[in-house]
């Protein structure tokens with residue numbers, strides 16, 4: 001049994017130590033931590049639905065109707081009419097024949113990849129894909145090829161040499177950079193190679209496209225070009241869980257084979273009811289996306305004026321590159337003293353030398369809150 005302390009100490013010295021903050025109060029974008037009020041600029045609640053009264057009321061009604069826990073896996077007695085109605089609503093929303101609920105995005109990614117890919121197959125993943133996609137790939141035992149970020153020429157070359165079943169997987173919106181995958185080019189390559197194309201749209205759904213249908217819709221693509229769409233419900237939808245949308249045969253295959261679907265408790269029915277309420281708001285209230293776009297434009301204009309190293313992102317994820325981890329931490333501490341909570345993202349979550357502040361915007365940020373962010377950024381000292 002090895003001593004764990006030296007490795008922990010080593011991490012601390014490299015400014016890579018991770019620690020949790022205890023949130024003492026949370027009212028929408030207003031938090032309290034260590035008695036200090038802070039405005040939250042690091043959540044993924046892009047549309048401000050996590051605390052929406054209609055969503056909360058649907059969850060309370062769901063608890064009255066169904067109780068708190070689902071009590072079993074989907075394949076036993078955990079799959080209620082509430083889950084089923086949400087799956088149908090998600091299929092209708094995304095324009096895919098069917099959708100299947102998972103308990104989390106991490107599990108959805110594992111389930112899909114391991115159900116479809118195995119030894120002798122080849123999986124192609126953008127180097128900046130989310131950790132859950134990489135982990136799912138490792139678990140599947142397929143050969144894993146990671147191509148440089150959005151470099152579709154390299155991908156096409158790698159694919160020409162590959163054997164077995166082939167699958168390309170990409171984030172729709174890259175979670176730490178905020179930029180978009182080049183989906184039209186990926187779709188062309190996948191079609192030419194008779195390969196699967198899977199898009200993890202955790203950060204695109206609700207935010208991009210008509211009615212918030214995400215990055216696939218943003219590029220005017222659909223099930224024909226992107227046969228597997230994964231979406232999470234804990235981000236713009238403001239609730240919890242995830243889903244996979246695809247053909248009838250794909251969804252039935254996942255029900256038979258996806259171990260992270262089969263061997264886990266179904267999410268509470270009340271969460272499904274809450275998500276149905278939030279989906280209605282996502283579709284109908286396009287002012288939330290317009291508000292987000294207004295804030296994105298204003299933040300970018302301000303940061304460029306200040307000469308801050310913004311990354312090229314058109315989404316609510318707006319990273320400012322600090323370079324080394326110590327500087328990213330120092331910046332986030334300066335913002336925190338000014339009442340602004342922004343995450344410092346460090347290796348290994350992002351490549352060494354690209355530690356950054358990851359500012360995320362929400363339609364729920366008020367004008368005074370947003371002004372407070374801008375003024376705190378103006379006073380950042382390198």
Ligand SMILES: *Cc1c(COP(=O)(O)O)cnc(C)c1O
Pocket residue numbers: 103104105106107109130132171175200202203232233234241242
């Ligand atoms: C958050 C996230 C996930 C994981 O989803 P959870 O529901 O939080 O497990 C998967 N992929 C991407 C790109 C994400 O940002």
